[in-house]
Amino acid sequence: MQGYIIDIKKVRDDDLIVTILTESQVYTCYRFYGARHSNINIGYKIDFELETNIKSTIPRLKDVIQLSFQWIFDTEKLYCWQRFIKLFHPHLKDVEAIDDFYFNLLDKLVHEMIKQNPKRAICNNYLELLDYEGRLHPDFECFLCESKITKNFSLVRSFVPTHSTCSYSRKFDKKKMEELYLNKNLILFNDSEIEYLWNILLQGL
Template sequence: MQGFIINLNKVKDEDLIVTIISKNSLDTLYRFYGARHGVINLGFKIDYEKEGSAKSSIERLKDVIHIGYKWINNHEKLRLWQNFLRLFYKHLKDAHEIDDFYFNLLEDASQNWDKQSSKRVAVESYVKLLEYEGRLHTEMECFLCHNKIEGDISLIRAYLPTHKECTHTLQISQHGLKELYEHKSSLFLSNKEVDRLWHILLEGL
């Protein structure tokens, strides 16, 4: 089976507890340290097998093959990718079974990560996630004062809309935001606006 590594925890003797998003599950597996094992890292896509153990409630991760990205040697893109995937662990860590939406979302993002700005891919992917989970607020009403927003908008965590005067943060073009929400495209947002949306995203899914 295949999946994306969203968390690594070192345990005794450099063994690892590895959390992986696969098509239909969130797997937490034990990986023994050994010279014959290839290097794995946060954000890697791998092909792997699970093996039960009579000594532990955690299954063992085995037969790992790293499925590389074309951009894997671009350190900046890899850093952004790892920051993005780290968010999924915090968001999904208490789940056992998950829909294939999350795997497919990461699969699509990984394919587009070097075709346009990585931050734009992440922002567009996040909007798809918010919509899928029923948390995308498309009504232009301030989350803080509950009054209608005219003109440009400021956003806070989970892309909740507010007046600039209510949060004193960077304004986002309402036209660009509507295009993002309706068509999952950041084309009409400036790089500065995308940077702002990226930093909001880093606060948590």
């Protein structure tokens, strides 16, 4: 089966606990250290098998083959990708069965990042994730004062809308915010604004 590595934890010597997001499950598995193993890292897409053993509580990861991306040697793209995909681990904590939306979103994003600026592509796909989880707020109600936002548009963690005067955060014009919340489109946002959204995204999904 195939999946994306969303977390790796080192345990005893060089053994690893690896968390993998597939089309239908989030698996936590154990990889014993061995020189013959292929190199694995956060964000890699892999083909793998799991071996269950009655003696251990978590399955063993084996037969790993890395499925490369076109941009795998582009350090900026890989860095952004890894920072984004790491956020899925706390976000999907305690989740086992999942909808294929997440896997498909990552597949689509890998493809879009061939041509697009990585932060822009990631922020755009994050809007789709928020929409899918019913967490986009096209009603423009300020999270802090609970009144309607008609000017001083801003946003905080999870792109929740606020008045810039309530959250002391960067102000965006109305047209841009409408494009973001209503059309899930960031085309009007310049690179500096994308950088700002990127830093909000890094606070957590």
